[in-house]
Amino acid sequence: MLELSATIHAQIVAHCLGGLPEEACGLLSGQLGGETVEGCYPARNAAASAKLYTVDPTDFVRADRHAQSHGLEIIGVFHSHTHTDAYPSPTDIAQAPDPAWHYVIVSLRQAEPSVRSYRIVEGTVTEEPVVQAADTGAEGRPQAAGPPGGRSGGAGR
Amino acid sequence: MSVEVRLPTLLRGHAEGRSTVSFPGSTVGEVLDALVTAYPGLAGQVLTDDGSLHRFVNVYLNDDDVRYLDRLDTKVNDGDTVSILPAVAGG
Secondary structure, X not given: OEEEEHHHHHXXXXXXXXXXXXXXXXXXXXXXXXXXXXXXXXXXXXXXXXXXXXEOHHHHHHXXXXXXXXXXXXXXXXXXXXXXXXXXXXXXXXXXXXXXXXXXXEEOOOOOOEEEEEEEEOOEEEEEOEXXXXXXXXXXXXXXXXXXXXXHHHHHO | OEEEEEOOHHHHHHHOOOOEEEEEOOEHHHHXXXXXXXXXHHHHHHEOOOOOEXXXXXXXXXXXXXXXXXXXXXXXXXXXXXXXXXXOEEO
């Protein structure tokens, strides 16, 4: 099971729609081993593709640091499928980084976005129900992914 | 000098469950060598057989991906944090 508040659900869908025509992606935080998403971190798609995504590594480290400073961990990733159903592609399955994570896929194939969640363990995909959690008012954070190409700041060290 | 290394949840099982550890070194590579010497189970997860960074992980010095710095030769200073995170990608 994956619990998403209406606020986080809306953040995920908005980021996916905003990424069109390319796939969009982001990270989800919560308690380690938990089933409730407590924070959403929209990220840049470093692959800049309609068929592939790569969570921008700098966005990931910033999200990870922010989550840990709030006593949370990254517990999952979301990404959009622009023209296919909300089911993990062979690439999603092959590259799933962590069997403990929740893998949320947003299909934008139909007019109404479809949000589904999966566990992917050693190549085996299991869908889990997505249920609506109560809004706590503490979800999410200002979008801080930075401008595209913002990596140049890293060269100054 | 000693540098804090942050481990992703996926790799903590190879490091007694720890999320952060500290190791000495003057470069990212030296710190990672000390890490995999202490926790040999991490060796194949972080570095390839020829000693370069595994393509399925990203290693950061503070906020910066070391692939955009000097990779394993990137110099570290006291108080720096080296973070290891999985590369997250799909289709």
